[in-house]
Amino acid sequence: MSRLTDMRRLAVACSALAILLAACGETPPDRVVQHLSMKLSDSSTNFGISLVDRLLAEPGAGNVFVSPLSASLMLSMAASAASGDTQAAMLETLGLDPSVDPSGEARQTIERLAQSDDGAQLELAQAVWVKQGLPLSQSYVAKLRNDYRAQMANLDFRSPGAPGVVNRWVDGATHHKITDLVDSFDPSVVGYLVNATYFHALWRIEFDSRDPGQFHTFAGTTVRVPMMRRHENVTEVSTPDYVAALLPYKGGRFSAVVVLPRQTLSPADFSKFLTSATWRQVLGYMHGATGSSLGAPCKYWDTGVPNVWTHCDGSLEMPKVKLDYMKDLTQTLIAMGMPMQAPVPAFCGECALTQVVQKTYLEIDEKGTTAAAATGGAVVTALVTPIVVDR
Known part of the structure; x- marks a missing residue:
């Protein structure tokens, strides 16, 4: 089960989710080409990641959420x-x-x-x-x-x-x-x-409420925050560098993607981790796991890449977020x-x-x-x- 319990990793999730909500929907790649040129899709990703990276690299940067x-x-x-x-x-x-x-x-x-x-x-x-x-x-x-x-x-x-x-x-x-x-x-x-x-x-499948759990802040202290958990139907991609979870919304046009690096990263380090190539790789694996449309049911899928696998019934525990x-x-x-x-x-x-x-x-x-x-x-x-x- 993936757990988001470190503030330094939560910053990663919020930044990645910000890009997704701004630029990514459920439309399969062939329809993206038909309705909106792929160059526009790529430009949205490149501009968004460049913007987030520069903001995270600024002195004193914490959680960043931009559109x-x-x-x-x-x-x-x-x-x-x-x-x-x-x-x-x-x-x-x-x-x-x-x-x-x-x-x-x-x-x-x-x-x-x-x-x-x-x-x-x-x-x-x-x-x-x-x-x-x-x-x-x-x-x-x-x-x-x-x-x-x-x-x-x-x-x-x-x-x-x-x-x-x-x-x-x-x-x-x-x-x-x-x-x-x-x-x-x-x-x-x-x-x-x-x-x-x-x-x-609304989520296609709702989370369950959890008792407040331990959460680690940037300052190294521990606080208790409200948590939530999904036990099933979480499409998960695992690589040596990160684990990513796909969370579809009702209606099938949009999903949230949470990217969690394997190592705890500072905001500045995350700005080096999250590149356009990494983001496209994440979405590519997700498309492969769902048959091209991110809104489709997950299927077990061989990525063909050593040490990279997908799992259709993963679990995710994370804090509720309001910022x-x-x-x-x-x-x-x-x-x-x-x-x-x-x-x-x-x-x-x-x-x-x-x-x-x-x-x-x-x-x-x-x-x-x-x-x-x-x-x-x-x-x-x-x-x-x-x-x-x-x-």
């Missing part, structure tokens, strides 16, 4: 307002081909993920607020409304009530899981782009190659994207998973600094 999907959709809206080398650099950071139309890729993503499902609820919402009179390109406005399905409204960003307007929209779009995304707006802000993502799904996370992603994205303070002329001639923040929520219990994310990006215009003769 690459939410960040990607917001940044895609910004990239659609850029052009030339700026747009190419933004798309490359997102893992997309610079020759690809970002709004077209986003439309396919939204259409695919918005499909109805009796067992899971996934909602994607975009909104754009602009200063009254800002000369947005009409073709850009059409992309926002038609491809991104964005709601658009004017907003006086210098008004004390402006942050509340954005926060109330985010609160509603995330079913009250994300509040206070914005504290205030800089006087130079003339536009604000937001994606809000909400996910709620909030907020991060200014600006410097992290810059380090990944995202151009900031570069022109986005579809907004206005002197406009630029300058700050990106994300706030997330995650709750995992015996019945299922609830996750939410909101990513906001500020667009500013150059301010003319007055000359003051004071000396």
